[in-house]
Amino acid sequence: MGTYDVKELKSAGIMKQKGKDLFSLRLRIVGGYVTANQLPKLAEIATRFGKGHIHLTARQGIEIPSIHFAEIETVKSELAKVDLDLGACxxxxxxxxxxxxxxxxxxxxxxxxxxxxxxxxxxxxxxxxxxxxxxxxxxxxxxxxxxxxxxxxxxxxxxxxxxxxxxxxxxxxxxxxxxxxxxxxxxxxxxxxxxxxxxxxxxxxxxxxxxxxxxxxxxxxxxxxxxxxxxxxxxxxxxxxxxxxxxxxxxxxxxxxxxxxxxxxxxxxxxxxxxxxxxxxxxxxx
Ligand code: SF4
Ligand code: SF4
CATH class of the missing domain: 3.30.413.10 (Sulfite Reductase Hemoprotein, domain 1)
Structure with missing residues (x-):
């Protein structure tokens, strides 16, 4: 995989995790509010692009771990379909x-x-x-x-x-x-x-x-x-x-x-x- 700027990715909620080219994607979940139509999309993304699970953070957020660098843009497009976006770090x-x-x-x-x-x-x-x-x-x-x-x-x-x-x-x-x-x-x-x-x-x-x-x-x-x-x-x-x-x-x-x-x-x-x-x-x- 090509090079990437880990710091820049992190600032946009894309955090390097253990494993080659793997990232955990932090979502922008304001006030812990997630709608019923967003949940199936999250399950679908975690299944198709991740390892079949999400992580609930201490600050009401959601992270989708184990996303390959090459899939990040696709995942972002899928999230946008249900009005979800990445968070910040x-x-x-x-x-x-x-x-x-x-x-x-x-x-x-x-x-x-x-x-x-x-x-x-x-x-x-x-x-x-x-x-x-x-x-x-x-x-x-x-x-x-x-x-x-x-x-x-x-x-x-x-x-x-x-x-x-x-x-x-x-x-x-x-x-x-x-x-x-x-x-x-x-x-x-x-x-x-x-x-x-x-x-x-x-x-x-x-x-x-x-x-x-x-x-x-x-x-x-x-x-x-x-x-x-x-x-x-x-x-x-x-x-x-x-x-x-x-x-x-x-x-x-x-x-x-x-x-x-x-x-x-x-x-x-x-x-x-x-x-x-x-x-x-x-x-x-x-
Ligand atoms: S709850 Fe009872 S004691 Fe308290 S202000 Fe109301 S009426 Fe008065
Ligand atoms: S702080 Fe707790 S008790 Fe007060 S409004 Fe919020 S949820 Fe309700």
Missing amino acids: GPRVRTVTACQGSLCSHGLIDSQSIARKIDKVFFGRGGLPHKFKIGVTGCPNACLKPLENDLGITGIVEKEFVEEDCNPCGLCVEVCPAKALRMEKERLVYEKKKSVLCGECILICPFGAWVRKRTGYRIYVGGKMGKWPVLGYSSGEFFGSEDELVHLIQKALEFYREKGKEGERFRETIDRTGLEKLKEKIGEGI
């Missing part, structure tokens, strides 16, 4: 991950559509010191593990208590995971600073005494796994539009591009320059 923005917040009864934001929106704007964007992972989770239950991402987004809700509608049944006290609610002399007491803004009280209240005021995002920065895993810092809460959220991510990437040293993960850049500097940057224009 190397120092660039990776495919965005998301929980099922759009369907989940706890979901406060439409995590799937937000992930698609972010992915559409930033996927594959390079010129960065290292990889950059973004994850969106629908509520503070954090099933998607936003703190493991370079930039993690958690849906939150700000609520209002309408005391005259409260028929003090105590149900919200029972479900509040943060113990921010308690009954005192048959009156509900709310300690706002304890709240994690999950909105469980809104869901449970049969009398509508808890009202959703506005939905927002808690932003985490600098999380990473690998040899030296660390959880992300909370860089604060943000109540704004999805477009403003995209703008915030744009600012975070600019910060990383401007301040990061080659080979440095976002976390190291933040620790070297200071979290406050990053907060200033991402707050610009919002």
Whole structure:
């Protein structure tokens, strides 16, 4: 087989594996969303061109291993028939991950559509010191593990208590995971600073005494796994539009591009320059 540039192929999601001229193809699966008509095509490709199996990655992705170099373009054409494309690797923005917040009864934001929106704007964007992972989770239950991402987004809700509608049944006290609610002399007491803004009280209240005021995002920065895993810092809460959220991510990437040293993960850049500097940057224009 002719020569190939392994690094260049890797940047396009085509990763050299063990075995002569064999590659594992990483797909761009946004938010772990795969349709029923894509699955048979994946099975067909794995059978015809691979070794009859696929690999599910830790970040909701799919890889098709054991594809011969000579077959890569054919496989790409087959994938395109069901609107599938290759993912990315190397120092660039990776495919965005998301929980099922759009369907989940706890979901406060439409995590799937937000992930698609972010992915559409930033996927594959390079010129960065290292990889950059973004994850969106629908509520503070954090099933998607936003703190493991370079930039993690958690849906939150700000609520209002309408005391005259409260028929003090105590149900919200029972479900509040943060113990921010308690009954005192048959009156509900709310300690706002304890709240994690999950909105469980809104869901449970049969009398509508808890009202959703506005939905927002808690932003985490600098999380990473690998040899030296660390959880992300909370860089604060943000109540704004999805477009403003995209703008915030744009600012975070600019910060990383401007301040990061080659080979440095976002976390190291933040620790070297200071979290406050990053907060200033991402707050610009919002
Ligand atoms: S993070 Fe929240 S919204 Fe997303 S799947 Fe978990 S419980 Fe549901
Ligand atoms: S669930 Fe509703 S009605 Fe019951 S105590 Fe809480 S706010 Fe009041």
